[in-house]
Amino acid sequence: MALHPGERKRHLPEEAPVAWDPIRRDLKENEDWCRDLVEHSHDLLCVHDLQGRFLSVNPGPARVLGYSVEEVLRKPMRDFIDPQFLDQFDAYLREIERTGEAQGLLALVTRSGERRIWEYHNTLRTEGVETPIVRGIAHDVTERMRAQKALRESNDQLLATARAQERTLRELTLFRTLLDQSNDAILVTDPETLRFLDSNERAWAELGYSREELLSMTVFDIDPDIASVRTQVDQQLRPAGCAIIERAHRRKDGTTFPVELNLHRVRLDREYDVAVSRDITERKQAEEALRESEERFRVALKNSPIAVFQLDRDLRYTWSYNSQLPSPASDKLGKTLFELFDPEEAARMTEVRRRVLETGVGVRDEIHVTFGGKKHYFETTIEPVLDSTGTVIGLTGASMDVTELRETTEALHEAKKKLTEEKLYLEQEIDTALGFGEIIGRSKALQTVMEHVGKVAASTATVLLLGETGTGKELVARAIHRMSERANTNFIKMNCAAIPSGLLESELFGN
Numbered sequence: 001m002a003l004h005p006g007e008r009k010r011h012l013p014e015e016a017p018v019a020w021d022p023i024r025r026d027l028k029e030n031e032d033w034c035r036d037l038v039e040h041s042h043d044l045l046c047v048h049d050l051q052g053r054f055l056s057v058n059p060g061p062a063r064v065l066g067y068s069v070e071e072v073l074r075k076p077m078r079d080f081i082d083p084q085f086l087d088q089f090d091a092y093l094r095e096i097e098r099t100g101e102a103q104g105l106l107a108l109v110t111r112s113g114e115r116r117i118w119e120y121h122n123t124l125r126t127e128g129v130e131t132p133i134v135r136g137i138a139h140d141v142t143e144r145m146r147a148q149k150a151l152r153e154s155n156d157q158l159l160a161t162a163r164a165q166e167r168t169l170r171e172l173t174l175f176r177t178l179l180d181q182s183n184d185a186i187l188v189t190d191p192e193t194l195r196f197l198d199s200n201e202r203a204w205a206e207l208g209y210s211r212e213e214l215l216s217m218t219v220f221d222i223d224p225d226i227a228s229v230r231t232q233v234d235q236q237l238r239p240a241g242c243a244i245i246e247r248a249h250r251r252k253d254g255t256t257f258p259v260e261l262n263l264h265r266v267r268l269d270r271e272y273d274v275a276v277s278r279d280i281t282e283r284k285q286a287e288e289a290l291r292e293s294e295e296r297f298r299v300a301l302k303n304s305p306i307a308v309f310q311l312d313r314d315l316r317y318t319w320s321y322n323s324q325l326p327s328p329a330s331d332k333l334g335k336t337l338f339e340l341f342d343p344e345e346a347a348r349m350t351e352v353r354r355r356v357l358e359t360g361v362g363v364r365d366e367i368h369v370t371f372g373g374k375k376h377y378f379e380t381t382i383e384p385v386l387d388s389t390g391t392v393i394g395l396t397g398a399s400m401d402v403t404e405l406r407e408t409t410e411a412l413h414e415a416k417k418k419l420t421e422e423k424l425y426l427e428q429e430i431d432t433a434l435g436f437g438e439i440i441g442r443s444k445a446l447q448t449v450m451e452h453v454g455k456v457a458a459s460t461a462t463v464l465l466l467g468e469t470g471t472g473k474e475l476v477a478r479a480i481h482r483m484s485e486r487a488n489t490n491f492i493k494m495n496c497a498a499i500p501s502g503l504l505e506s507e508l509f510g511n
Contacts, residue, residue, distance in 0.1 A: 044118065044138040050097050052077040052089070055133060064140065066111030082107035082115055096134055100124040105141070116142045185277040187219075191237075191265065194219040194226070197272065206279060208252035222249045237265045237273070249277070258284050294321075307378070310385065311395040315353055318394070341369065353382060353395055360384045360392050367399070376403045439475050449476065457483035 044061035048054050054073050062072045065080065072080075081089045085107045096102040103121040110116060122136030185203035189196055195218045204211055207222060219226050229245065236243035243263045248256045262276040309320040309332070317332040337346040337353075345368055352365050362383040369376045378399040385394040439450070456463050457480045465473045474493060481491045499507055 042140065044120075044136075044140075046136055046138075048077060048134050048136070050093060050132055050134065052093060061138070061140070064110070064116070065108065080108045082109050096122060096124050097132070106138075116140055117145050182276070185259075185279075187275045187277060189219060189273045189275065191234075191271050191273045203277065206251070206257075206277075207249065213252075223247055224250070233263065237263060241265050246280070257281050307399040307401075309397055309399075311353065311397070313357060313392070313394055315350060315395075341367075345369075356382050356384055356395055357392050360386070366402075374403075376401060377406045378402065439472065439479055450479070453479050454483065456480060460485075 039059060041058055042060045042064070044057065046054060046057040053076055057069055057072050059069050062069050065072070067075075078086060078089065088104075089106060092102050092104065092106070101123050103119075105117055105119050108116050108118055117140070118138040119141045120136055120138035122134050122138075124132055124134055126132045182200055182202060185206050186200045187196060187203055188198040196215050199211065199214055201211075204214060207214065209217070226247070229247075233243050233245060241264060245261050245263070247259055247261055249259050250256050258280050259277045260280050262278075264274045264276075266272045266274050307321065310318045312318050314336070316334055316336055318334075320332045332340060337349050340346070341349065349365070349367055352363060356363055362381065365380045365382060367378045367380055369378065379402045380397055380399040382395055382397045384392045385396050387393045439446070453476060463477075463480060465476055467473050477493070478491060481487065494507065496504060
């Protein structure tokens with residue numbers, strides 16, 4: 001097929017059947033040779049305009065794309081470009097129009113959807129043509145790119161393998177250093193046979209063996225009952241790669257001591273089990289002492305209305321005891337105030353406890369708890385728990401059930417209130433009946449006195465009361481004071497007989 005559609009085959013003028021001269025014969029052979037190259041080439045030979053329309057294309061690449069030449073010429077070039085390269089294709093058209101030459105890579109998509117990479121080198125022709133055209137050649141480099149990618153991946157894999165080997169060597173060196181410098185006993189065993197493969201000096205010293213003796217032994221020699229937990233430990237090691245268990249190890253002299261084993265399954269050239277063994281004799285003794293102390297504490301608090309507890313910095317209960325509560329203390333462990341109390345009360349309690357965490361200053365608080373259909377009141381003391389540096393790491397508290405005391409206090413308060421009301425009522429009744437408070441009587445003479453009391457009480461005049469001892473002068477004075485405008489001030493009585501005559505006037509009227 002010709003490079004340009006519609007181009008007709010060129011024919012030399014017909015001549016008499018005479019022998020061609022060598023020049024014309026060479027031209028004919030050269031033209032046929034070029035046509036064969038174009039027709040059968042796997043490289044893309046094409047002509048297109050600056051709008052991205054094919055003007056001619058050779059059949060080989062068209063077949064690679066899954067189209068006929070006629071189909072290719074009917075479709076715009078953009079239809080063959082991978083969508084990810086469309087911006088690059090637009091940039092190519094601008095570049096070749098500006099510079100007259102362009103080269104690079106473009107990804108084309110075949111009819112079946114396969115992505116092919118083509119390397120192109122195109123030039124712009126403007127002379128001898130009506131409108132500018134682009135002549136180009138492109139070579140399918142898909143397989144070369146794939147080979148290069150595979151080579152890079154292979155090199156990356158080789159590099160990763162080399163780095164992994166280098167890292168393994170560093171890990172081995174670091175592992176050896178840790179073995180020698182660790183303060184804990186470290187034992188390396190075979191996961192299948194449990195035979196000791198390596199250990200550090202700490203392990204020899206704790207168990208009382210030499211290194212050579214220990215490497216000739218198995219775990220069964222220092223822990224005869226290990227078989228009872230071996231399956232369980234393996235189930236933890238296989239998915240997680242680590243496990244923590246407590247065991248008892250036997251020394252060479254036959255004595256035993258408790259240890260905490262931090263087990264790790266390590267894979268280097270093969271699998272190893274590494275056990276970091278820590279002697280926890282002192283911790284066990286401390287735990288036993290604490291247990292005994294807590295037991296004595298429980299005995300002391302038995303039948304006591306006092307509840308004791310501890311909270312961490314997240315205000316979750318870490319310990320609690322009160323034999324009087326309806327639910328066991330263990331139900332509180334790990335829970336927050338909002339999981340145990342009414343939301344409103346929990347919010348108030350949380351605010352108080354947060355303040356202790358922030359300030360480090362203890363407080364006293366009262367909380368309300370409803371259980372058994374009854375509201376209970378607890379008087380609580382909250383104190384901070386400090387670490388060795390003085391940092392607040394939690395709270396400790398004690399609560400006393402003061403429900404009965406509060407109920408008794410409230411009952412007494414209510415009784416006092418009722419007595420006060422009754423007293424006031426009685427006083428009002430007396431005032432209503434007699435009008436003179438403490439003066440009780442119905443005689444005509446007394447009523448005359450009370451009429452005078454009412455008159456003088458309304459004035460600011462000084463009143464002199466005369467009468468024999470025991471006739472009630474002080475009661476009348478009190479009645480005048482109570483009915484006067486000075487009733488809200490204090491009533492003060494004076495024993496004039498006890499005051500020297502020279503001072504009486506100044507005591508009564510001032511200097």
